Amino acid sequence: MRLSFRRGISALVAVVGTVVLAAAPVPAGVARADGHRSHGRVQDGAGLVHQEVSFRGGDGLVLHGTVLSTATAQRAPARPGIVLIGGSGPGPREEYRQEAEAFARAGITTLVYDKRTVRYSRLDRDFGLLAADAVAGVRLLRGRPGVDPHHVGLWGFSEGGWVAPLAAARSSDVGFVITIGGPGHSPLRTQTWNLTTHLRHRGITGSFLPALEGPAAQLVASTGLFPEGDFDPLPALRRLRHTPVLALWGDHDRQVPPRESAQIFRRTLAGAGNRHVVVRFLRDAAHNGHRTSDGFDRIAGPLYQGKRLGALAPGYVHTLTSWVAAVAAGHPPRSSTASAPPQPVSSAPAAGAWYAWLPPVLLLLGFAAYPVSGALRRIARRPRPGPARGAALRRWLAGLGLVAVTTAVLCPLAVYVVGDGGAAGPVVAGRPSGWLVAQALSVSVVVLTGVTVRRRRNGQRTPAGSRPHVRPGVARATLMVTAVLFVPWALWWGTLRP
Template sequence: MATTLLLLAAPVAYARGDGLVRQEVTFRGGGGLVLHGTVLSKDGASGPEPGIVLVGGSGSGPREEYRQEAEAFARAGITTLDFDKRTVGYSLLHRDFGLLADDALAGVRLLQSRSGVNPHQVGLWGFSEGGWVAPLAAARSTDVAFIVTIGGSGYDPLRTETWNLSTHLHHRGVGGPFRRTISGPAAQFMGSTGLFPAAGYDPLPVLEQLHRTPVLALWGDHDTQVPPQESAQIFREALARAGNRHAVIRFVADGAHNGHRTSDGFDRIGGPLFHGKKLGELTPRHAQTMTSWVHAVAAGHPPTSSAAPAPGQALVTTPIPGHARYAWLAPTLLLLGFAAYPVGALLRRGPVLRPVRWLAGFGLLAVVATVACSIAVFVAGDGAAAPVVWSRPASWLVVQALAVAVVVSAGASAAALRRQRLTSTWAVWLRLAPVGLAAVGFVPWAVWWGVAA
């Protein structure tokens, strides 16, 4: 849906003595939401300039995070809109890339309306999540003259995030078994329950629509959050299928996920602090790569398609089955089975045996702890795996101990039942059958979830 551009307040220009003019602007994005931003331009610029709208990555995304890029584009004579990301209609559990694309297009129209900007040469810069949003916006509107992406993924968000987590867990010293849990059953659980927003968004159909829009797709050669080698291949092949003759694939030397300076992808060297963490320095070479490409496009000479050699990638991504209902159905049935025994005790139906009571209790704890320990990594990141003991999170050792307790108590329960020689009545069966079936089903489920590894 088209978004009507509306400036809500007269912009006020100011400068900091660094050769740039800044104007605070307020405009309406998707759904009429009021957005706030800063337009940066070169002081004393003459003639119509190209323009670019910065589309940030995931999270709250205040404009300050992208100040280095905004200033680099502006110093190069490219009028830049850097705006605060929406907080309405966007949250930890909800993503609407279409709504974010509407915000980006509203920003494009804002720059097109400004004197000193060539309305036919306004494009988008998209970082990380913006690597999904910027192409979507360009596919929806011919107003987008070009696209620059940095750290864009060729895969859906869930597959991308599992690779990100696996890579960071590997860096922490976590072994393969727990990483396979995260990229396998835990990821399927997150996707099937809807706990991971926009899990299955496929960027391929959008990329294949960009047959005329020039694209500069960049990745840091030390990107540890998006698989650079695989994503670059997907971008290249998809844009080639679209018939795009101006798709340039490049890699930023010593670049992290955001293209800024790093030694290994896990640190950031120099640059300002953002929320107490270094952003890393935007190197002059990286800035020059982007700005010179934009000027070539604006001059009517977009570079022809080419692809630089991709850097190595330590880990490969893992496909996540769609609609894996068994991922949440199995633990749900196990919980119901183990819970049936204490519920029966409250209702005073059937016999009460201490070993079976322990089995039900350990079973409930083991299932909940298995799922919770894995989900914590998706919610809080790889830091949730600390401390690491014997190549696995210490919390996972607790989960494995609970699983052993389930097996031991199941054996003790079976022995107690043989000793008791209970009369086979409906009350006995109704009380013992659910927990017995849950104990039997727990073993293959625990093996699949990686608890037994």
């Protein structure tokens, strides 16, 4: 572009303005005073209009999404709107396209947006911030032509089942709440049930499952490796006194305990005085409300990141859209609860203890003291405090003890951190291979401890005068005390149990 000297000042201002707009995080479009932007409208072959939008989340981060509606939505009487809140993970909008299109075809203007990637990861999660993002989406829909601002609600799937009630409890702009696979327990207890259910499906039995539910869960809670692990969903539910709620679960939900969660939703909301709570179970549906045979597979539907999503379960869309239509008409259905399907196993309470990290740390320090002291002695060229008899055995004991504790802790810890039962490794004899290694190491530590103690006693029974009596060093005594304390810890942790 060429500039004339007569228009130099104005052109410079224009160029600077162009650069600023190009660097801005919000793409160009039709801007509004509240920071929302709308982009080009595209109508597909099915008669749905897709409009790209951008809006600012709870901390000002720009989020991007799509508003779907029918081609006649703006010319028809005002219709309800719904904002979709995805489950855990990166949650791009494409994962929920089936739901968004189905709801839009039924006359519900739908916003589906990409979940934030800033301040959201496996080790960093804030449900309050996610709730603020959802409320910002509700405000966007409330200001759109053809949308009834009094009937814009939230749909929360899985993790969204914690976020949606929290958002509705904080904002009167939310007209109704729908959850699919909403958890009634804390995230840590829910995830523990999810992991153990999938591990059982893989054929894992024995002590690994109790270890995962008990001491490993306590360790995860005490170290903060599971963000929002102790989040309590009940306070938010108690505040939904007048907000209509539709709570749905698949009858083959294997990621959230459906029967327990449904009981918690019904009992808590009824106790809060909410008379418009409908609890339903979708037939032949998995955790996400899609078709399944057993809860672990998905039948039909599109592929997402190489995995089958499954088609929407029969009756899912009708149940949701007819309920929303009744709410929008000013007649929210009265509270009712369908019969819950059987739940494979009950969930285990995940009571955290701040000191859960202390025993393994002390054991690691106790086993490490012997080789560390030996290395320091060699560096300082100090003589050994006593004869070398049994030194090699003690070195083996210290080394195996370190590896045994580390392996026993990391095996279940990896399952929690990765969030996938496959992290436990291949299954051998009904146990994860890593756990079998930890069990073999634990047995070796016990055997070496017994051999070391026996040799020590035999040495003490040597006739007087045949050898000088030497007091054991601090490192040697620490090693033996640690090895003895390892036994009850390994029994509690599970590596010395079948």
